[in-house]
Amino acid sequence: MNNQDSANSRSAQLRTRLNHPIIDSDGHVVEFEPALLDYIREVGGAAILERYKRAWDTAFYFRWNHLSLAERRDYRVPRPVWWPYPAKNTYDRATAALPKLLYQRLDEMGLDFAILNPSQGLFAAHIQYDELRQAVCRAFNVYHADIFREYSDRMTPAACIPMHTPQEALEELEHAARLGLKVVMLAAFVRRSLHSPGKRRSSRRTLAGWTISALTASTITIRSGRNASS
Secondary structure (H helix, E strand, O other), X not given: OOHHHHHOOHHHHHHHOOOOOOEEEEEEOOOXXXXXXXXXXXXXXXXXXXXXXXXXXOOOOOHHHHOOHHHHHHHOOOOOOOOOOOOOOHHHHHHHHXXXXXXXXXXXXXXXXXXXXXXXXXXXXXXXXXXXXXXXXXXXXXXXXXXXXXXXXXXXXXXXXXXXXXXXXXXHHHHHHHHOOOEEEEEOOOOOOOOOOOOOOOHHHHHHHHHHHHHHXXXXXXXXXXXXXX
């Protein structure tokens, strides 16, 4: 689409009638998986990468794909998403994965600024094993910081912050701040084994989330990956 076509889009025309900025606070970037896997290897090493590929609670593996119909019913495993990846309109599909192309099309979309959540990264903060979860979240953050750095005047990615303990949350938040990331995506919940049904397990995550926000003035978005409920 050329500049003239971009200016004539319905979204662009609507934008001209408004006297305030338009901010998309719930955009998503579709990660380019070959590059992302390289980042996971660089951050965690080859062994972590192989664990990521085999772990049932990652966006790479998707447990649903490896179960029988009866097992899916028995375990109430949700089906992985398929609708966010348009194939017919390849221009829009590429836009979701290529920061420069998205940046060039913001005016066409009628947007002044976009906050971009991860897609596969939605699952990262819910990975069961500590070492794997922490390495994968860090790899996502480095990856997104690198590919969006040049376009930070109009787009910012949300950092994946693991929340199983306050310590890991604070460590990754501090690392995300050093990367220049301005928005954080916190896990909406943490799966735990409840030894005593009467004990509340959510207060630690909530307190940690609001504490780190107050300390760093970061904008928070709360999200969950579907595999985390399986």
